[in-house]
Amino acid sequence: MKLSVKLLSGLTLIALVAVAIVGLSHSANAADTDGVVYVTNKASGLTTEPSTAVSGRKSATTVYGTYASIATTGVSARDIVANSDQLIVTVVDGDVNATTTVTSDQAGSGFDIGTNGDNTIGTGVTDFGGGASKGLDSLGDIITVVLTDQAANPIVGAIGDIKIVQAGTATVVTGLSVFAIVGAGDGVSAPVIQISRSGTPTYTALIDIRYPSSSVDTLTVGIKSVVATEVSLLLTETGRNTGRFEGTIQVVEFKTASVTAGVANTSIPASGGPITVTYTDVAVVGTGANVKRTGTYNIDTTTPSVVIGAPADANESQNRLPVFSGTAADAQSGLDVSTFELIVDDLNDSGTNATYVIVPSTGAFVAGDVAAVDTAALGSDGATTVSWSWSQPVQLPTDIGSAVPNTLVDFQARIADLAGNRGFSDADTADDIHTTGRHGNQPHVIKIDQKIPSITDAESGIGLNTAVTPSIDKDNVRDTIKVTFDGKVKEASVSASDFKVTLDSGVEFVPASVVVKNAAVYLDIDSTIPSDDTPKVTIQGTIQDLAGNSTDAGSANASDELDPVLTVTRSAGSGTGTSGEAADSLTKKNMTFTITSDETLQGPPTLTLTNVGGSLGTLFTGLPTSLGGNSWVYIYDGSAKEAGSVAVRVVGTDVVTNVATIGDTTTKAFTVDLSLVAPLSSPVTTTTQSNPFLITDYTRFGGGGGETASVTITTATLDGVDVASEIVASADSKTFFYQPTTALTNASHKYIVKGTDAAGNTLTITNTFTKSDRTDFAIELFAGWNSLSVPSNPLETGVDAVLSNAGITQVVAYDATTPSQPWRIASKVGTGVYTSQTTPGLTNVTSGSGYWVETSDFEDQKIALEGPTGPGDARPGLTTIPTGNGWNLVGVVDQSRAQTQSGHKGATLQRPDANGTPVNVTVGTYFNTVNSGRAYVFQTVTSQFNELVSGDLVKIGTGIWVFISPQSNGQLPHIVP
Secondary structure (H helix, E strand, O other), X not given: OOOOHHHHHHHHHHHHHHHHHHHHOOOOOOOOOOOEEEEEEOOOOEEOOOOOOOOOOEEOOOOEEOOEOOOOOOOOOOEEOOOOOEEEEEEEXXXXXXXXXXXXXXXXXXXXXXOOOOOOOOOOEEEEEOOOOOOXXXXXXXXXXXXXXXXXXXXXXXHHHOEEEEOOOOOEOOOEEEEEEEEOOOOOOOOEEEEEEOOOOOOOOOEEEEEEEEOOOEEEEEEEEOOOOOEEEEEEXXXXXXXXXXXXXXXXXXXXXXXXXXXXXXEEEEOOOOEEEEEEEEEOOOOOEEEEEEEEEEEOOOOOEEEEEEOOOOOEEOOOOOEEEEEEEOOOOOEEEEEEEEEEOOOOOOOXXXXXXXXXXXXXXXHHHEOOOOHXXXXXXXXXXXXXXXXXXXXXXXXXXXXOOEEEEEEEEEEEEOOOEEEEEOOOOOOOOOOOOEOOEOOEEEEEEOOOOOEEEEEEOOEEEOOOOOOEEEOOXXXXXXXXXXXXXXXXXXXXXXXXXXXXXOOEEOOOEEEEEOOEEEEEOOOOXXXXXOOEEEEOOOEEXXXXXXXXXXXXXXXXXXXXOEEEEEEOOOXXXXXXXXXXXXXXXXXXXXXXXXXXXXXXXXXXXXEOOOOOOEEEEEOOEEOOOOEEEEEEEHHHOOOEEEEEEEEEEEOOOOEEEEEEEEEEEEEEOOOOOOOEEEXXXXXXXXXXXXXXXXXXXXXXXXXXXXXXXXXXXXXXXXXXXXXXXXXXXXXXXEOOOOOOOOOEEEEEEEEEEOOOOEEEEEEEEEEOOOOOEEEOOOOEEEEEOOOOOEOOOEHHXXXXXXXXXXXXXXXXXXXXXXXXXXXXXOOOOOEEOXXXXXXXXXXXXXXXXXXXXXXXXEEOEOOOOOOXXXXXXXXXXXXXXXXXXXXXXXXXXXXXXXOOOOOEOEEEOOOOOEEEOEHHHHOOOOEEEEEEEEEOOOOEEEEEOOOOEOEOOEEEEEEEEOOOOOOOOOEOO
């Protein structure tokens, strides 16, 4: 059979295609292989895989990655290279790839390829070459078959792997061969093959096509960091028959109580490294199975350092073509030298350099500002240190044309390490303000200045406060002028004689001294500058700036920055004393305020009066009346307001809006006193003393609400007799004492006192009291045993004098301090004398002890007791009661002796508190100096012991049995009633 040229050309092309397909095809599952795990930093492309299986990746023994910081601002925030937090995991394991045999049968119908000689072919079959009739009816015929029903299953393998079988069977048809794989298919487009007749077929009916195919398979690995539990990552085969599986997971920052757990197939938290990838290899070469294969991915979160050595930050010069140089270093993953960037703002910034070369909040910058540094010349990736240099090729700034430069230029360098962390140069490592530098890294700023110095501002009254660090301006320094130049001044070039100051009056000064700080020179003329003056400052020497430019001329008039000097004078109050009680500090009605200013104000000053701590708050806010000549007056009527301490504040504004304030709303300036406080008088109602102290206390015994001003007693009478000259005042003139020289009779007496305080308030008080003799303390006795005590010592303490009733037969005391013999007993018959029955004996009855008294009668025992001390009496003492371990029989003592007369038996014991107010005494407070347990009192009528608890009131005249134990230190202190 002869073949056409066209056919031969087609056959040649098909042959070439077939060769190409055979060359690309391979079988990855011919035998078991050992799996291998590789890790790759997606950003850098560095991988632990030893070959360059993927374009753009480079092999490295150790691969580092990083993660983004949770913090987005501040010094703890970091910038990272895009995708440097993405970990690519690769597993190469050929035996995981699953290859299957698929059959294309024209959707169950089989393919009619025309081998039976009927000159017909079926669907999906087209002639390609050979004889004129259709199909494979002659030797050398070629047909093309499209395997449409298996479009989802591409052909895997070579031509020899494709079989032509009888339809519906696995029987191979002889005499037919696969001529070419026109298209292996891609899972969407159907595979296309060509079949040739190579012999005489033994079978001429319908056929099927059988061939190997493979899916895109998956496998799972575990991802584990040192701080988070393992998460799974699904890897997907890179092709249908590659045996190579890859997946990507994001590394995120671990944070306690916030980010602690990873998300499968998404993220793994880390805090440092490393991260371990674990793959279980099910089928291995040789024996064994389920072998753990691992890969290690290191984490580096330390930013590389970038140092700019020149030009120095804040340098000022005339050089418009500076040379920039510095170094960069990274001690862990190494530098990615290709990422180095020097960014120079080459435009004419404002004087404050408001536009930084790298935007602090975003890290953005203008691409055109990046210097064309040859990063290839810096060294190789992974270097730990590099040095860099760049000579500015175009004069800075680039946008001023022929203008004289006097501008700031800022610049910053940055570089990334191989892990992906970005580091920035920092002009001031102590300044961490992230609003002026990316994450606290400040840009370098230099000044290019070819302009001669000139005065831009002058301000009178502004000095330099060097008492704080750093030094700051200080207002209202009345002998100083601040002169500001257009740039920093060279301190060594400035002396006091370089300036002349001329006041508005024409008076000239050469400063006594000067202080230089940056662009400011502070001139101290050592003479007071009037508040409204605008002095003229003239340069009369040579002044040089830091760039080396100099001038010997120039002047400026200083602005008025001095506050007016206000003076407030108070007068015409009613105070009659000195200091805080003078007429300028105390009044019961009016207070006059005179306000003056040393310069013209915009209007009257504002006067505010505030009641400090009072309920009314602001008493007055308004404008005083002008007196002319920068003087004003206001008369305040305090009688219509609230008494108390008054604060004074005055605010005045001069014509150039300088504001002066003197005083405040919280500090007392003067006092309004509208009344004299009624004093407390003693005796209150009665006294038993013949010559008592008559006390008039305007402090109210310190109980609060007392008089604040000193008081003078203007008149005083006792029963109509003038006694004012005999009154004695306390040191503060608030408490007054009078003691009659003649004994008072038992009668009603009237003491009338008129007082006047320092504010002029007066008050007359009348104290009426009764003088009477003391009465005997009476103890009610019942036939039988009685438990009792006396609240103070009897005037005669002998047992015969105290317990004189004829019916009393026996008296018993109990002294726990002598445990070997605590009982003290005395007895008598009728009107006889007492005889002690014990040793020691019982001879006296005193306060502090409790007593058992046995009597046969129902008769009160009257006892004359010591009363309160009076003028001329001996110094009063305190009674304490000694105690022993165990039971003690103690009495109820009235230390003040106020409850020691008839009618006081059975009354509740009271103690005066710190303010002199009587307070009831309970069992708990009576025994609070000792470690007491149970306590009892004996009721004679019912013949029983009644228990006392802590809250029960203590009664005068009772005897108390109380159990006392040693304290923790073993001591037994006295009871202090």
